[in-house]
Amino acid sequence: MTTTPELFDGERGRLFGLAYRLLGSAADAEDAVQDAYLRWRRADHAGITAPRAWLTKAVTNLCLTRLTAAHARHESAAGDALPEPVLTGGGALGPLETVEQRESVSFAMLVLMRALTPVERAVFVLRTAFDYPYPELASLLDLTEAGVRQHYSRARRRVDAGETRFPTSDSGSMRLTESFMTAVRSGRLERLEDLLVADIATWMDLGGGERVHVRGRDAVRRNAAATLARFADVSDFVLTEVNGGPGILFLSGGTVVGLTVVETRGGRISALRTVADPARLAFLRAQWNAVAGVSRGNEESFFRRLVIAVGDLAQPAAAQIALLEKQGLRDADELALEFDAYFAALKHALPADIVAVLAELDALLEEMSGPTGPWSFEALATAPEWVRVRELAARAFALLGRSA
Numbered sequence: 001m002t003t004t005p006e007l008f009d010g011e012r013g014r015l016f017g018l019a020y021r022l023l024g025s026a027a028d029a030e031d032a033v034q035d036a037y038l039r040w041r042r043a044d045h046a047g048i049t050a051p052r053a054w055l056t057k058a059v060t061n062l063c064l065t066r067l068t069a070a071h072a073r074h075e076s077a078a079g080d081a082l083p084e085p086v087l088t089g090g091g092a093l094g095p096l097e098t099v100e101q102r103e104s105v106s107f108a109m110l111v112l113m114r115a116l117t118p119v120e121r122a123v124f125v126l127r128t129a130f131d132y133p134y135p136e137l138a139s140l141l142d143l144t145e146a147g148v149r150q151h152y153s154r155a156r157r158r159v160d161a162g163e164t165r166f167p168t169s170d171s172g173s174m175r176l177t178e179s180f181m182t183a184v185r186s187g188r189l190e191r192l193e194d195l196l197v198a199d200i201a202t203w204m205d206l207g208g209g210e211r212v213h214v215r216g217r218d219a220v221r222r223n224a225a226a227t228l229a230r231f232a233d234v235s236d237f238v239l240t241e242v243n244g245g246p247g248i249l250f251l252s253g254g255t256v257v258g259l260t261v262v263e264t265r266g267g268r269i270s271a272l273r274t275v276a277d278p279a280r281l282a283f284l285r286a287q288w289n290a291v292a293g294v295s296r297g298n299e300e301s302f303f304r305r306l307v308i309a310v311g312d313l314a315q316p317a318a319a320q321i322a323l324l325e326k327q328g329l330r331d332a333d334e335l336a337l338e339f340d341a342y343f344a345a346l347k348h349a350l351p352a353d354i355v356a357v358l359a360e361l362d363a364l365l366e367e368m369s370g371p372t373g374p375w376s377f378e379a380l381a382t383a384p385e386w387v388r389v390r391e392l393a394a395r396a397f398a399l400l401g402r403s404a
Helices: 005-023 026-042 051-072 099-103 107-115 118-128 134-141 145-160 171-186 189-194 217-230 278-291 296-313 317-326 332-349 352-368 385-403
Strands: 196-207 210-215 236-242 245-252 255-265 268-275
Touching (some): 005 026, 005 051, 026 051, 051 118, 051 134, 107 118, 107 145, 107 255, 118 134, 171 189, 171 255, 171 268, 189 196, 189 217, 210 217, 296 385, 332 352
Antiparallel strands (some): 236 245, 245 255, 255 268
């Protein structure tokens, strides 16, 4: 049996995903995983016949200790703060292929799970997110199978009784989020009317203990203006996947200074959860720095992908559709989202004349996006705006070629 650090490293991602779901804190999850590693190094490996189960139990017990201590003080591990956000597009929390897996890392679920007892939370997470059968759960948690079933039943009832319906991350939700981002960035908040459900709820964790919760379309619209004033120095908005669903990053000079997680229901936005507390953004900020081009090597990689995306956008409609299908993209919105991510990561490093053209192209793509945008393959070929997209992309492609 392999007992080297490589075995633990192979399990580290899964263990972090488990600890994060249990604790709702990336920093605490990292600590729990590190403590499990220290236990692993000190353990008698000759007596460990199932390393994966041993590590799962170690991390679960470490998390239960933290949760039990907080529960005994009649408080959650995070108080009433929002969970620490995590970028999930790169698999940081493991596979998110099923509805249950995505729900298990959503802000809505992480908040709801604070109402569960520590054992209920462990049973619920291991059962729903990791598909552990009841007999294995009983062994992991030192409970009877009947006890495990009882804990799961109680947890399921409490979660189902919650008012929040969990968000999705399909292309429709992403387009809706992009429309919201465009309205906010432009400052034309009257556009929000058709995007928000009447009873929309928002939560904001602004740092320093300041937290805001408002409900209702009018209140949210008024609060949005105040929020924008707080982020006056924001230079970029980036649409990405956060905690398994759509999220908007607020960037200032390439640094993440805030984010909003968007939840949807019935084709409209039902909830907004904003985190601007620097302490709660630390993990996500490190993730963003790793993928957004802090190092020269990353910048070169993003530059190559930006050139490819712009070259694709410069193609005639028929060729554009063929390229989309060849890349496995479901619609032109997804290409626009990729372009926006590359552009945001490189804006600080590109010459001003290139930035100006790319910014106009980015704005046009956003204007064309949204629930009514001409983004189906069929509509794309006849959209009059696409002529301007191709013109700007061709100009940007030439400029990028000269700057390479």
